[in-house]
Amino acid sequence: MNTDTPLKKLNTDLIGGILMLAVTAFFQFHMDPDFTPLASYFPTRLIVCMAVLGAALLIKAYVRPMYMDSFIYKLNAPVVFTILVGLAWVFLLEWIGFVISSIAAIFVILYRFEPKAKRTPKRVAKMAAIAAIEVAVVYIVFVKLLYVAMPAGRLFG
Secondary structure, eight states, rough: OOOOOOOEEEHHHHHHHHHHHHHHHHHHOOOOOOHHHHHHHHHHHHHHHHHHHHHHHHHHHHSSEEEEEGGGGGOOOOHHHHHHHHHHHHOOOOOOOHHHHHHOOOHHHHHHHSSGGOHHHHHHHHHHHOOOHHHHHHHHIIIIISSSOOOTTTTOO
């Protein structure tokens, strides 16, 4: 008697289409009505493209579905950790702002994936510097060059 239970096959197009439309709805509901026409130009076009692609995936899910083994059973600790850090980053943006939450999230991920034997004070400082430089580049490009406002945070804003 075989005691192995087969993994459930999932319609990945259906799941992808639903997720894409959910993300599209999230972004649409968070569009600021005070955006200038130029500030809303790119996000509006992106939302339309995402909605069209999400709808196309849903149609493909019924016309020519693609089934794959469930990936949920294949998640490992690093993937789950990164997802949790990403979710924490999203929720902390509103409270502590883009700069601090982004530096913290990137640093925590870098620290977690650094082998324990190599976590010297010098390397930890290097990880903090890398996180700060990455956030600084994103901040300069979006805030200074493209004039996109980043969340300042309730605690500091």
